[in-house]
Amino acid sequence: MSRILALAVLLSCGLELTAVGKEEMICRCGRGHAHLLPAPVSEKPGRKYARDRHVDVQHLQLDVTPDFAKRTVRGTATLIFHPIAKPVSELELDAVGLVVEKVSVQGATLASHEVTDEKLVIHFKDPVAPDVQASVNVTYRAQPERGLYFRTPEMGYKPGDTQLWTQGEAELHRFWFPCYDYPNERFTSEVICHVPEGMSVISNGVLVSQTKDAGGLQAWHWRQDKPHVNYLVALAAGYFHKLEDKVGELPLTLYVPPSEKEQAAGAFRDTKKIIEFYQDEIGVAFPWDKYAQVYCLDFVAGGMENTSCTFNTASMLFRDETEQLTTLHRLDAHETAHQWFGDLVTCRDxxxxxxxxxxxxxxxxxxxxxxxxxxxxxYSMWREAQRVLEKNDTRPTVWRDYKDPMEQFDQRVYPKGAWILHMIRARLGPDLYRKAIRRYLEKQRGTVATTDDLMDILEEASGLSFDQFADQWLYHGGLPELNVSYSWDAGTKQAKLNVKQTQKVSPEVLLFNLDLPVRFWVKGEAKPRDFSVTVSKVEEDFHFPLPSAPELVRVDPDYTLLAKMSFTPPPDMLKRQLQGDVIGRMLAAQALGGRKDAESAAQLADVLNKDAFHGVRSEAAKALKKMNTPEARAHLARSLSQPDARVRSDVVEALTAFPHPEAWDALMKQAAMEKNPEVLAEIIKTWSQRPGDAAITSALMKHLESNTYWNTVAAAAIATFRAQDDASAVPAILARLQKTPQEFATWDRSAALEALGFLARDEKNPQRTAVLHYLTEHLNNPRESLRVAAAKSLGLLRDPRALAWLAPLAATSKPFKDPVRDAAEKSITALEAAQAGPQELKDVWNKLQELQKKSEDMQRQLEKMPAK
Incomplete structure (x- = not known):
């Protein structure tokens, strides 16, 4: 799949994941599926609550010097604090993998300090009293495995793009400085970073100074004088191309790697408009001294809303040749909104x-x-709803049973959270909602908040009770599943709706009590008739007096309820619904997709080629795919010349459901004229259905040698060779990867390594040894994702010689989950199983099951991390 398609597939990659689809590119782990996500320090069972705070951290100062060549950092962390209620005899800081060289204390007397796998504990000779302000200075060094990341020429990046950047959420800063690494503590901060001349440094707050230090490095001093929480502390340093703008007196800056300077303007296109809109909509001015955006190479998330300086993944940058398929305004809008929601007011836990x-x-x-x-x-709310419906998750949004905080970053808090606010706004109306949210921000400004804090303010502003709403939607899981049927009673002149709640009721999922809006259009009346009924039982009948049988019935016509709705109006109503509002048209297209007749296919084809909104046209393409009839295939084959790339892409995807010469010919003709590399890559992926076709193989070889932005098309050709299981392509793939590895995105290189291992797995393959050596070279690659891919690929290769390289990786010991080690263990088990005799198979199988569980645990983390 192409980089854009992979975006749509990847659910919780990255820390932000607010949208799905080729045009919904919010906060993903770049455009692919092979990024490694921040691994948890440890997974701990049991319900989770906010930490106890024994001291109030008032200020953090970091003075750090990175060594880009060695990918290490030396520094001094100074924390100013005072005990809150009782004297403290020790200060416990989160620290993983730090080499502590010196600890000193001011305002108290140091007794000793100790370093464990996860903590730095500083003991005081005498307890520090609550009214005493004290500080600790920790001099340390580290080669961070998480939290701070280098991108250097030694790692295979372009020399002119050298950079480092940090990513603290959820609890990852402990890997590069000692800290209180939890969100229920706010403090001011400053960061001093020493870098070679010519590099830039970006951090929170305002730039205090930029001077040459005694060692000849440039010392950049940033200060954040408004309190924020630990995970929002940020540092980026390196070579960047910079753009500038302003909103009033608020400075705006955008930084991209120098090699991406041509893509900078597209990333900066909406920032000013977004801030102006938010200030007006929210009613609270932008709360920080500046706003910077830094595009980071192989960022571990899609975006991260550090206070006053968002860090985004550079792999989201795009060229205009991708047309409507790519945009950064949603990523921009999401991270900018966090400057109010998440930064100005932060969740307490x-x-x-x-x-x-x-x-x-x-x-x-x-x-x-x-x-x-x-x-x-x-349409955006529609897409958000689909993500929630697809998961069918019964865990509550406010959930305390996670093993690691990263389990929280999924559809329950992103799209479902958005829908919860949408339902609140629908209940209050836009003006009262806006007033309540402004009050929430003003009251909670500069603090940490809970769900109850928000509910209390909604009640204060509206006079309405939100107890039941919060209980159903936030403290319990699932959502209502409504089966609605309509009938008309001519004798009583009443429309009847039968409503059944079909969700499985359990301690986790309640029987919902909700208001259900209903709208009827009656012939001869200029305006529709609106009703609202309260649904609270397993099954209920509702009657609506009307002068005559309605021409159209819509349930939830303004789209204000998150529910899995089953309601199919009569055929004549469906035709009228196709002429109505955008949600009604999409629902009608969905309903037509469940039929198999030629008339319905023709209706969908008409929608696909004529509807005014791209989302409805895309839904029609999906409905034709679902219909899966010869008529549907013919309509799709004739509809590839869509002017909107989003719809064209969906037509391509729909045609994959038809392994038929008519579909193949249409896609081949489109490939010959397609200028959009993302759409072309999608077409190439459809060729996986045609192994052994000489014309296809020839075309794949041609595309393998093509040069496009990040080699999207070549990567698609490699993926298709793997899907075809065409081992003859191994020499060409190997040569292409060796030729220009830097020109492939990291996730595509990872996928290509796995393709090589898979395709060369036959012991008679003449390229098997060459592939073995190429894969083992990557086991020491500085990029963790490539090491993981290499370890996994060696298991796919089935060559027992790989055990000698995999064994040391499986034997490594680290105080946190290690994806490389896990991949090596799984590959070793697969290789041993392939070599084992009958008497050994049982033991190997048991080991495989154990390692499979570990792999599944890691995969859940990958799926849930989600973009952010």
Whole structure:
């Protein structure tokens, strides 16, 4: 799949994940699926609550010097604090993998310090009293495995793009400085970073000074004088191309790697408009001294809303040749919204994460309306709803049973959180909602908040009770599943709706009590008739007096309820619904897709080629795919010349459901004229259905040698060779990767390594030894994701000689989950199973099961990390 398609597949990659689809590129782990996500320090069972705070950290100063060549950092961390209620005899700081060289104390007397796998514990000779301000200075060095990341020529990056950057959420800063690494503590901070002349440094707050230090390095001094939480502390340093702008007196800057300077303007296109819109919509001025955006190479998330300086993944940068398929305004809007929701007010603990992510996701949608209109806004809510419906998750949004905070970053807090706010806004109305949210921000400004804090303010502002709403939607899981049927009683002139709640009720999922809006259009009346009924039982009948049988019935016509709705109006109503609002048209297209008749296929084809909104046209393409009839295939084959690349892409994807010469010919003709590399890559992937076709093999070889932005097309050719299981392509793939590895995105290189291992697995393959050596070379690659891919690929290769390289990796010991070690263990087990005799198979199988569980645990982390 192409980079853009991979975006749509990847669910919780990265720390932000507020949208799905080729055009919904919010906060993903770049455009691919092979990024490694921050691994948890440890997984701990049991319910989670906010930490106890024995001291109030008032200020943090970091003075650090990175060594880019060695990928290490030396520094001094100074924390100023005072005990809160009782004297303290020790200060416990989070620290993983730090070499502590010296500890000193001011305002108290140091007794000793000790370093464990996860902590730095500083003991005081005499307890520090609550009214005493004290500070500790920790001199340390580290080669961080998490939290701070280098991108250097030694790692295979372009020399002119050398950079480092940090990523602290959820609890990862402990890997590069000692700290209180939890969100229920706010403090001011400053960062001093020493770098070679010519590099830039970006951090929180304002730039205090830039001077030459005694060692000849440039010392950049940044100060954040408004309190924020630990995970929002940020540092980026290296070579960047910079753009500047202003919103009033607020400075705006954008930094990209120098090699990406041509893509910078596209990333900066909406920032000013977004901030202006938010200041007006929220009613609270931008709360920080500046706003910078830094695009980071192989960022571990899609974006991260550090206070006053967002860090985004450079792999989201794009060229205009991808047309409507790529945009950064949603990523921009999401991270910018966090400057209010998440930074100005932060969730008190990770169970309330939706207060950060749900708000950022919803305000992204509100900006979508301001930018592109109401249809685009409703379509965004539609896509958010689909993500929730697809998961069928019964865990609550406010959930305390996670083993690691990263389990929280999924659809329950992003799209479902956005929908919870959308339902609140629908209940209050836009003006009262806006007033309540402004009050929430003003009251909680500069503090940490819980869900109850928000509910209390909603009640204060509206006079309405939100107890039941919060209980159903936030403290319990699931969502209502409604089966609705319509009938008309001519004798009583009443429309009847039968409503059944079909969700499985359990301690986790309640029987919902909700208001259900219903709208009827009656012939001869200029305006529709609106009703609202309260659904609270397993099954209920509702009657609506009307002068005559309605021409159209819509349930939830304004799209204000998150529910899995089953309601199919009569055929004549469906035709009228196709002429109505955008959600109604998409629902009608879905309903037609469940039929098999030629008339319905023709209706969908008409929608696909004529509807005014791209989302409806895309839904029609999906419905034709679902229909899966010869007529549907013919309509799709004739509809590839879509002017909107988003719809064209969906038509390509729909045609993959038809392994038929008509579909293949249409796709081949489109490939010959397709100028969009992302759409072309999608077409190439469809060729996996045609192994052994000489014309296809020839075309794949040609595309393998092509040069496009990040070699999207060549990567698609490699993926297709693997899908075809065409071992004859191994020499060409190997040569292509060796020729220009830097020109492939990291996730595509990882996928290509796995393709090589898979395709060369036959022991008679003449390239097997060459592939073995190429893969083992990557086991020492500085990029962790490539090491993981190499370890996995050696298991796919099935060559027992690989055991000698894999064994040391499996034997490594680290105080946190290690994806490289896990991949090596799984590959060793696979290789041993392939070599084992009958008497050994049982033991090997048991080991395989054990390692499979570890792999699944890691995969869940990958799926849930989600973009952010």
């Amino acid at each position: 990770w169970s309330h994460l939706w207060l950060n992510e749900g708000f950022a996701s919803y305000y992204t949608v509100l900006y979508e309306e301001a930018k592109s209109g109401r249809d685009a806004m409703l």
